[in-house]
Each structure stands twice: as C-alpha cells, then as structure tokens.
Amino acid sequence: MNENYQMTPEERNLGQRVHNEWLGKGNVGVAYELFAPDCEIHSGHIPPPMAHGVEAFKGFPFFWLGAFPDMQIMDDSTVIEGDRIGIRWHLNGTNSGPFLGMPPTGKSVNMEGIHIFRVSDGKVQELWMEHDLLAVLQQLGVVPS
Amino acid sequence: MTESQNKQVYRRFVEEVINRGNIDVIPELYHPDYVDHTAPPGAPHEGSVYDQIAQIPKMFRGAFPDVHFVIEDMIEEGDWVATRVTGYAQHLGRPFMGVDPAGQHVVWSSEGFFRIQDGKIIEHYGQPDLPGLREQIATTPEPGSLDENRAVVTRYVYEVNMQNYDAFDEFVDPDFIDHNPIPGQQPGIPGLKDAYRQFSNAMPDVWFTFEDLIAEGDLVFGRGVIEGTHKGDFMGIPATNKTMHWTGTRLFRVKNGKVTEGWINFDLLGLMQQMGVIPSPPAPPPPDTPPPHLMGAPSTIEANHKLMEDFVEQLWNQGKLEWAEQYFHPEASSPNAPGLPPGATGTNFIVQMMRSAFPDFHMEITHMAASEDRVAARFVETGTHNGEFFGIAPTGKHVEFTEIGILRIADGKIVESWYDVDMLGLMGQLGVGG
Numbered sequence: 001m002n003e004n005y006q007m008t009p010e011e012r013n014l015g016q017r018v019h020n021e022w023l024g025k026g027n028v029g030v031a032y033e034l035f036a037p038d039c040e041i042h043s044g045h046i047p048p049p050m051a052h053g054v055e056a057f058k059g060f061p062f063f064w065l066g067a068f069p070d071m072q073i074m075d076d077s078t079v080i081e082g083d084r085i086g087i088r089w090h091l092n093g094t095n096s097g098p099f100l101g102m103p104p105t106g107k108s109v110n111m112e113g114i115h116i117f118r119v120s121d122g123k124v125q126e127l128w129m130e131h132d133l134l135a136v137l138q139q140l141g142v143v144p145s
Numbered sequence: 146m147t148e149s150q151n152k153q154v155y156r157r158f159v160e161e162v163i164n165r166g167n168i169d170v171i172p173e174l175y176h177p178d179y180v181d182h183t184a185p186p187g188a189p190h191e192g193s194v195y196d197q198i199a200q201i202p203k204m205f206r207g208a209f210p211d212v213h214f215v216i217e218d219m220i221e222e223g224d225w226v227a228t229r230v231t232g233y234a235q236h237l238g239r240p241f242m243g244v245d246p247a248g249q250h251v252v253w254s255s256e257g258f259f260r261i262q263d264g265k266i267i268e269h270y271g272q273p274d275l276p277g278l279r280e281q282i283a284t285t286p287e288p289g290s291l292d293e294n295r296a297v298v299t300r301y302v303y304e305v306n307m308q309n310y311d312a313f314d315e316f317v318d319p320d321f322i323d324h325n326p327i328p329g330q331q332p333g334i335p336g337l338k339d340a341y342r343q344f345s346n347a348m349p350d351v352w353f354t355f356e357d358l359i360a361e362g363d364l365v366f367g368r369g370v371i372e373g374t375h376k377g378d379f380m381g382i383p384a385t386n387k388t389m390h391w392t393g394t395r396l397f398r399v400k401n402g403k404v405t406e407g408w409i410n411f412d413l414l415g416l417m418q419q420m421g422v423i424p425s426p427p428a429p430p431p432p433d434t435p436p437p438h439l440m441g442a443p444s445t446i447e448a449n450h451k452l453m454e455d456f457v458e459q460l461w462n463q464g465k466l467e468w469a470e471q472y473f474h475p476e477a478s479s480p481n482a483p484g485l486p487p488g489a490t491g492t493n494f495i496v497q498m499m500r501s502a503f504p505d506f507h508m509e510i511t512h513m514a515a516s517e518d519r520v521a522a523r524f525v526e527t528g529t530h531n532g533e534f535f536g537i538a539p540t541g542k543h544v545e546f547t548e549i550g551i552l553r554i555a556d557g558k559i560v561e562s563w564y565d566v567d568m569l570g571l572m573g574q575l576g577v578g579g
Contacts, residue, residue, distance in 0.1 A: 001218060001219075001220070042254070044253070044254065044274045044276070044277035045274075077225060077258060077270075078222075079220050079221065079222035079223070079225045079226070079227045079258075080220070080222050081220045081221050081222055082220075084218065084220040084227075085220075086220045086227025086256075086258070088227070088258045088270055112183070112270070112272070113272055114227065114256040114257070114258060114270070114272045116218060116220065116227060116229055116256060128218075128229055128254070128256065130254065130255065130256040130272035130273070130274060131272060132183075132272060133276055134275055134276050
C-alpha cells in the first residue's frame with residue numbers, strides 16, 4: 001500500500017460508483033470511466049480470461065444481474081487509507097433469471113462481500129473481490145446448508 | 146513507518162493465533178463484548194466468548210495443522226481495519242467441509258473487516274474463499290503423481306486415527322515391510338493391524354497429526370505430533386490416565402497407490418518421561434517472545450539435497466562449526482526444542498555435545514526427499530561412548546541409532562529444523578533407561 005497517496009474527492013467515490021453504477025445497474029459504458037484500461041481483478045469467482053483489463057470484464061455485472069435482475073447492492077462500511085478503499089457490502093435480489101446454468105428458482109437471496117480497491121490517477125487500478133457464493137447456493141437450495 | 150496500534154492487534158491475531166495456534170493470547174486481543182457477524186456454520190455458541198473465539202483457529206488448525214496466513218493488505222480508517230490475507234496450508238488433519246484429508250497443498254484468499262476498540266477486536270466480518278478452498282482439497286490426484294503419494298500417506302494415518310484398520314487393504318501393500326515393528330509383530334497387513342490395535346488398547350483416543358509432508362520419488366516423509374491418554378498397559382507400564390503429547394516423524398515408500406514400507410522415529414524417551422517411569426531432566430525454558438516465522442525465496446530440489454549432504458558431512462561428521470555459522474539463519478529455530486538458542490549457536494551446542502560424548506561420531510543418510518523449501522532425511526548414526534553424555538560417564542560402548550531430520554530453507558539458509566532421534570534406543574545401549 002502507498003500510505004502517502006492523497007485521494008481526491010472523486011477518487012474517494014470510485015468504490016461506491018463501481019457498486020452503484022457498474023455492478024448494481026450494469027452500466028457497461030461507465031466501466032471505462034471507473035477502471036484503468038489494464039485494471040486487474042483478483043478473485044476466485046471470475047474466470048481468469050475475464051480478470052485482466054476493463055475490456056474483458058466490463059460485462060461482469062450481468063453474471064449477477066442476469067440471474068437477479070432486481071438486485072440491490074448496498075455499501076455497509078467503507079474504510080479509506082492511502083491508495084486503498086475497502087468496502088463491506090451486501091446485495092439482495094430475486095433469482096428470476098438463469099444462474100450458473102441453472103434455471104431460475106424465484107427465491108430471494110442475500111449475499112455479503114468485501115471489495116478492496118487500489119486507486120491511482122483517478123481510476124481503479126486493481127480490485128480484490130470476495131463474496132459468499134456458498135451462501136447464495138445454499139439459499140437457492142443447490143447446496144445443503 | 147511504524148504500524149498503528151490497531152494494525153498491530155490484527156497482526157498479532159494472524160501471527161500468534163492463526164499461524165502458531167496460541168489461543169492463550171485471545172483475551173489480550175479480543176474485547177469481552179466481541180461479536181462475530183460471520184461465524185462459520187457449526188460454530189459453537191456455548192462457553193465464554195473467548196472459548197468460542199478459540200474454536201475457530203482450533204477447527205482450522207485441526208484440518209490444516211500447518212496453516213499460515215500472509216497479510217497482503219491492511220486498510221485503516223477510524224476504528225475499522227479492512228484486511229486481505231493469503232492462506233497457505235496442507236490438508237493433513239481432520240476432514241474439512243465434508244472432505245477427508247488427502248494431503249493437498251492449498252492456497253486461498255480471505256478478506257475481513259475488524260473493528261478495534263481500546264486495543265482489542267470487538268467486531269468482525271469475514272469473507273474467506275471457502276468454495277475455492279473446498280475445490281482444491283476435493284481434487285483427485287493424478288495416478289502415479291507425488292500428490293497421489295501424499296494422499297495415500299495422509300489416508301493411512303487418518304484411517305489409523307479412526308481405528309478403521311479394515312481399510313488397510315485399500316492402500317497398504319500385502320507385502321508391507323514395517324521397519325520398526327513391535328516385539329513379535331507378524332509380517333504384512335495382519336501384523337500391522339495387530340500392532341495398531343495393541344497401541345489403541347493402551348491409548349484409546351490416540352491421534353497422530355501430520356504437520357508437514359515432504360514427497361519426492363517414491364518416498365514421503367511426514368512430521369507430526371501425537372496425543373493420547375494412557376488408559377491401558379503400554380510396553381509393560383500400567384495405565385497412568387495421563388494425557389501425553391509427543392513428536393514423531395514417519396517415512397513411507399509408496400508404489401502404485403499403496404504403501405510398501407514404513408519407518409518411524411518418535412520421542413519414546415519423552416513419552417516414558419511423561420509416564421513418570423524415567424526422570425525428566427530440567428529443560429531450559431522457552432523464550433518469552435516466539436521466534437519469527439522466517440520467509441524467503443525457495444531453492445531447488447538439487448540444492449536442498451546438497452545442503453542436507455553438507456549438513457551431515459561438514460557439520461556432523463567433520464565437526465566444522467563454521468558450516469552452521471554460514472548456513473543457519475541467525476534467528477533459525479527448532480520448534481521441538483524451544484529452549485535451544487537460535488541460529489548456529491543452538492545447533493553447534495548439540496553438535497559439540499554429541500561429538501565430545503562420541504569422538505568417532507558418524508552419521509549416514511539412508512533416505513532423503515526434498516521439495517523446493519524443505520529437505521528431509523533418515524539417518525543411521527554410530528559412535529563410541531568415550532566422553533560424558535547427559536551425566537553418564539564414558540562406558541566405551543559402541544552405539545548405533547536412527548534419526549529423522551527436516552530442514553526448512555528460505556533464501557538459501559536453514560530457517561527451521563526438526564529432529565526425531567531414537568534417544569531411548571541410544572540410552573538403552575548405554576545401559577540406562579531401557
């Protein structure tokens with residue numbers, strides 16, 4: 001971490017905008033505004049070919065929005081230090097579209113996650129994603145709880 | 146830049162509770178009003194808050210005895226610290242998420258939010274990549290691979306722990322050779338089953354936990370700790386009802402998915418001392434602060450073989466103490482001998498003690514296996530007792546005994562080492578204790 005980095009007010013909003021405008025609404029165009037062109041996403045939940053570069057991952061929100069079109073993503077807690085933003089969030093949604101190749105169940109789900117962003121030059125340069133996919137599979141009844 | 150107090154609290158939790166399993170420090174690090182918002186399924190709700198906190202590292206280390214977290218990121222604002230870690234472990238202990246242990250190396254990430262008040266953790270949200278972890282431990286190894294050999298040895302010990310000796314036919318070769326049989330042990334699988342039954346009659350709850358496996362070629366070395374309650378006759382010693390803790394290191398040869406040969410060196414002397422049949426000499430106390438977990442670049446398998454060969458020849462056989470000065474990190478530790486001074490000082494103390502008691506001391510490597518950061522070897526050691534040894538005046542007797550040793554290497558230096566010596570066998574040959 002670069003502890004001495006001074007974020008601008010616009011940079012401090014980047015995490016929240018990633019959630020509200022990109023992940024929550026599926027605004028693919030805004031991805032170019034929020035992420036550096038060669039931004040890297042680190043996550044066990046994203047296929048490696050999709051993880052490198054905004055061009056590759058800009059459509060990722062539809063992985064969730066396709067399955068949960070009414071989904072709401074809400075930030076619960078944010079910490080900012082140096083060039084890092086950490087956000088603890090949760091989402092609610094109804095499974096009315098196909099998810100991971102499975103037909104819709106009509107069930108509502110609630111999932112928690114944490115995202116950590118590295119910011120510089122006005123854009124997100126790196127994003128580390130963790131979320132409780134297991135809880136979603138349990139709520140959909142795919143995996144026993 | 147010095148780390149803030151709140152970050153230091155989180156770092157102590159990782160380094161002391163997770164990486165070392167020291168649950169005694171939990172009250173120093175956790176607030177009595179602690180709330181875990183993401184306790185894993187099955188987490189206990191009984192006992193004090195500290196007992197409940199302790200269950201999570203206990204469960205984790207029970208499945209992954211060598212678990213080690215590396216802190217990748219800490220972001221602090223107000224009283225919250227957001228964290229990201231990478232976990233490294235081997236699945237050598239108990240089942241996890243419904244998957245039996247099979248010795249896999251696993252790497253996973255985890256993120257968390259910790260709120261710290263008055264220097265203690267009071268709230269926590271966690272996001273470990275459990276599906277990613279489960280996928281790695283549930284992978285079936287390729288037939289004939291080192292991973293398969295690790296899985297066979299892990300299963301062997303797990304089924305022994307479960308006292309499910311009928312499963313032996315699936316992973317023990319009918320012509321299995323036990324190089325350390327108990328007196329009167331019959332050959333092959335029937336003799337092996339009988340030996341374990343005798344052992345579990347003496348200690349019905351006995352449990353062997355591997356803390357590390359090193360596989361190369363058809364050999365697998367496994368370093369472990371054993372715990373059991375002495376409830377029945379053991380080597381003629383009647384039940385003491387004491388719970389014993391001792392160390393043991395095993396070596397197996399694995400061919401075509403089955404163990405074909407086995408060796409073990411374990412701390413029988415320490416066990417006898419705990420049973421009260423052999424007096425315990427006073428041991429130096431462990432240091433107040435635990436030794437650092439030294440990390441560094443891995444080496445090559447060939448270089449690690451060479452290091453072990455030089456360790457034996459230069460240091461032990463020729464007594465060149467400067468070899469240890471050069472190849473032991475100054476803060477290197479021996480976890481099984483926590484009172485020994487760190488670095489070359491502690492090692493050279495033992496070398497000098499052995500070489501003055503047995504001036505013609507000689508050790509030979511009989512088996513060796515290495516990975517990129519570990520090298521394990523079994524030794525046969527000989528010497529003539531012409532000097533004082535643990536207060537025993539010279540007897541002039543010729544002794545021969547075995548040992549298994551493991552060195553961990555970082556940046557080309559030995560940073561940790563473990564030894565299981567047949568000390569009881571050695572003492573017996575000198576005419577004491579046996």
